[in-house]
Amino acid sequence: MSFQTIDDLLAAIQPAEGGRDAIDPSTGEAFARVPQVTAADVDAAIDRVAAAQPAWAARSMEERNGLLNAAADAIEAAAEPLAELLSREQGKPLNGPNARFEVGACAAWLRANAAFALEPEVLVDDESGRSELHYGPIGVVSAINPWNWPMMIAIWQWAPSLKMGNTVVSKPASSTALSVLALAAVMNEVLPEDVLVVVPAGAKDAQALTTDPRIGKVMFTGSTEVGRIIARDAADNVARLTLELGGNDAGIVLPDVDPKAIAQDLFWGAFINTGQTCAALKRLYVHEDVYDAVCDALVEVAQQMPMGPGLDEQNVLGPLQNKGQYDVVTRLVDAARDSGARILVGGNPDHDAPGYFYPTTLVADIDNDNPLVAEEQFGPALPIIKYSNLDEVIEQANALDVGLGSSVWSSNRDEAIKVASRLEAGTTWINKHGAIDPRVPFGGAKQSGYGLEFGVDGLKAVSQPHVISW
Numbered sequence: 296m297s298f299q300t301i302d303d304l305l306a307a308i309q310p311a312e313g314g315r316d317a318i319d320p321s322t323g324e325a326f327a328r329v330p331q332v333t334a335a336d337v338d339a340a341i342d343r344v345a346a347a348q349p350a351w352a353a354r355s356m357e358e359r360n361g362l363l364n365a366a367a368d369a370i371e372a373a374a375e376p377l378a379e380l381l382s383r384e385q386g387k388p389l390n391g392p393n394a395r396f397e398v399g400a401c402a403a404w405l406r407a408n409a410a411f412a413l414e415p416e417v418l419v420d421d422e423s424g425r426s427e428l429h430y431g432p433i434g435v436v437s438a439i440n441p442w443n444w445p446m447m448i449a450i451w452q453w454a455p456s457l458k459m460g461n462t463v464v465s466k467p468a469s470s471t472a473l474s475v476l477a478l479a480a481v482m483n484e485v486l487p488e489d490v491l492v493v494v495p496a497g498a499k500d501a502q503a504l505t506t507d508p509r510i511g512k513v514m515f516t517g518s519t520e521v522g523r524i525i526a527r528d529a530a531d532n533v534a535r536l537t538l539e540l541g542g543n544d545a546g547i548v549l550p551d552v553d554p555k556a557i558a559q560d561l562f563w564g565a566f567i568n569t570g571q572t573c574a575a576l577k578r579l580y581v582h583e584d585v586y587d588a589v590c591d592a593l594v595e596v597a598q599q600m601p602m603g604p605g606l607d608e609q610n611v612l613g614p615l616q617n618k619g620q621y622d623v624v625t626r627l628v629d630a631a632r633d634s635g636a637r638i639l640v641g642g643n644p645d646h647d648a649p650g651y652f653y654p655t656t657l658v659a660d661i662d663n664d665n666p667l668v669a670e671e672q673f674g675p676a677l678p679i680i681k682y683s684n685l686d687e688v689i690e691q692a693n694a695l696d697v698g699l700g701s702s703v704w705s706s707n708r709d710e711a712i713k714v715a716s717r718l719e720a721g722t723t724w725i726n727k728h729g730a731i732d733p734r735v736p737f738g739g740a741k742q743s744g745y746g747l748e749f750g751v752d753g754l755k756a757v758s759q760p761h762v763i764s765w
Contacts, residue, residue, distance in 0.1 A: 298373035298481055301380050308476040317473050320386035320614040321604040321650045327383075329472045334500040337464075338507075340492045344462035345435050345509045347489035352432045352460035359458055360409040366482040367405040373481045374398045381446060381474045382605035382613075386651070391611030392567050401450040401478065407733035408454040413754045418762070425765055430758035432460030433535060434511035437504040439525070441517045442468035442616050443571040443673075446478045451748055452514040453482075453491060456757045461512070462490045466501045468517075470617050508532045512757060515539070516573070519697065519742050537746030537756055540739060542699025543577050543671045545692035546728055547714060548589055549685075549705040550582040557704050557726065558592035562600070564702065564728025566655060569602075569612050570675040571620070574700035574737075576728040578668045579679045580688045586681045590659050593679070594640050597655045602675075604650070614651040615674055621651040624674035627667040628656055631678065636661035641676070663691050671697075685714070693719045698740035702728040 298304050309328050316325035332340075351359070370377065378394040387393040418426040438452035445467055456463050467475035472495035479493045494501065505513055505528035512535040515525050519540040529536055546564065548557070564576040581589045602612035615621045621644075628642050641656030656676040658667060667678045682688040692701060701720040705711040708725065715723040721739045724730055731737055736752040738744065746756050 298376055298477075301376045301383070304373070304376050304380055304477040304480065305473070307480045308473060317384055318470070318617075319383050319650075320616050321606075321652075323618075323650055327473060329469075330476075330495055332494050332496045332500065334496070334503065337494050337496050337501055337503050340464050340494045341435065341503060341507055341509055343489040344464045344492050347487065348432070348434055348460075348462040351457075351462055351487060351490045354460075356458070359460065362486055363405045363409040363454060363458060365485040367402040367409075369481050369485050370398065370402045370405070370478070374402075377446070377474075377477060377481065379606065380477050384474050385442065385445060385471050386605055386613040386616050387568055388603075388605040388607070388610040388613050390608060392563065393611065393613070394605060397444060397447045400447050404447070404450045404733050405454050408458050408754070411458075411751055411754055413459075413751055413758070419764075427763050429761045429763060430459065430755060431761055433757060433759050434461060435509055436461045436463045436512045436514060436757060437510045437534075438463050438465040439501075439504065439513070439515040439517070440465060440467045440471075440475055441573075442471040443568060443573070445471035445474045448516050449475050449478060452516075455748075455753045456512070456514070457486075457490060459754055459758045461757060463492070464504065464510075465491070465493045466504055467493060467495055469495070469497060502528065505529050505534070506531065510534050512537070514757075517541075519744075522744060535756075537748060538739075538744035539573065539737075539746075539748065540697075540699075540742060540744035541671055542573050542697050542739065542743050543669075543695050544574055544700040544702070544720070544728065545718070546576045546579045546702040546704060547688055547692060547718075548579065548581040548585065549703065549707070549710065549714070550584040551706045551710075552585055552589070552704050553706065554585055554588040554592040558589070558596045560727055561589075561704070562593060562596045565677045566597075566600070566612065566675055567729060569615065570677075571616060571673055572729060574722070574729045574731075576677070576702060577671060577673075579677060580682050580692065581679055583681050583683045586679075590639055590657070590679055593657055593677075597640050597657060600655060602652060602655060612655060612675065615653055616651070618651055620674055621653055624653050624672055624676055627670060627672050628658065628676050631658050631661055631665055631667040634662065634665055636665065636667070636678070639679075669695070689714065689717050693717075696741055697743045699743035700724065700729060702726075
C-alpha cells in the first residue's frame, strides 16, 4: 500500500479494537490507539522469524543489500507522514535535528549498511597452511528499542542484523510503539515476510525476547538498570549481547577557546532532542578564564531556540516525551536551585500548562557533587561547572561509573587530543559532541554498556565468526 498521510500509517498499524492510548506529549492527550500483544503473541513472533531465517540467510549478500536499499527508498517515499507520526508520539519537532532528520537518518543508515563490505579475513597463508575468518548470521536477533530516538535506534539494530542474514523480532518502548510499528510497516512493503516483526508488548509479556533459546543475540539501548536485568536474563542461554546503556557525558572547555564560536555547537551537543539523548552533553566543565563568557554565549544561543509543539514548523525544541522524565528534570533543577546554584535561563516551568514542556535551562555556579551533575538528567537542563586545574577536572569527568561519550573544546587540536586520551568513554569528540557516523564504531565504557555498533565492527557484532583452516 502507499503511505501518503499519517492516517494511512495509522490505518495499517492501529488495532481494529482494543489496545491502549497513544499520548501526544505536547498536549498530554490521546491521539491514537496502540495494539497490545500478549506473551503468546511474542512467542508466535519468535516462531515466525525463526522459521523465516534460513531462507533469508540463504539469499546472497548482494540480494540482501538490494533489499536494504529498497527499504530505504520506501522510507523516503513515506518520509513526511513518518515524521509527522514521530512528532505526534515522541514530541520532537519536525525541523532542526529532530523528526525529519531522524527519518532521513533511517534511510541513510540502511544505505550505509548496504554499502559496507565484510569479506573473509586471511589470518595465515604460508607453508604451514591457510586460515580464514568468515562471518555468518547468528540467527534470530532480539532488538529492544528506547523512546528517545525510536526509529533511528531501531534502524541501528535492524540494518546490520538483516544485512548479515539474521531475522529480527523487535520490541519498541511502550510510549513510542506506533513510530516503530509504522517504520516496520513501510519497510515490510519490500522485505520478505517475517524477516522483521515488531511486537508492542509490555516488559512482562516480552520476557521471551531475552530468555528464549531461539534468540541468538540481544541488542538493547536504554538504562543501565534494565541493561543489567537483560544481561542476567540472557545468560542462561548464552545469548550474545550488545548493550548501549545510560550515560552522563562530560565536556571540558579549555581556556583557549573563542566562547562565541563554540556556543552553538555546545548548545546542540547538550540540547539535541531537547536533551533526551544518551550521548548528549550532560555536564559542562569550563575553565575559570572563559567561564563567564561561555555562560553568556550559551544564554544568547538558548534564548534564540523556539520550543513548542512539534508540528509547528518554527519550533526546534519540544516537550519531554513523558511525565516521568518531566518529573526527573523538575526534581534535579529544583535541587540545584535550592543548593544555591544560579539559574541563568529557564528553570520556571508552568506545571499547569498542557503537555510536558520544560524550558531550556542553564545552571551555573554549581558544585560537582550536586544531583544535577552527578545524575543523568536526560532533559533540557545543563549544569555548567567552573574549574581551574586540568588534572582535577579530568578526574571529575572520569569519576562517575558511566562512560558513553565525552568531549574536549579547544582551539589547539594537539592539546585537545592529549586531554581526550585521558577521558574514560567509548567516544570522545573534539569541538563537537554526540556527532555519530554510520561508518564509525560506537559503544560505551564502564557501566554505559559493551559491544560496538556501526560500521564494519557493527556488522561483526551481529555475526557468528567462523574460522576455516586447511
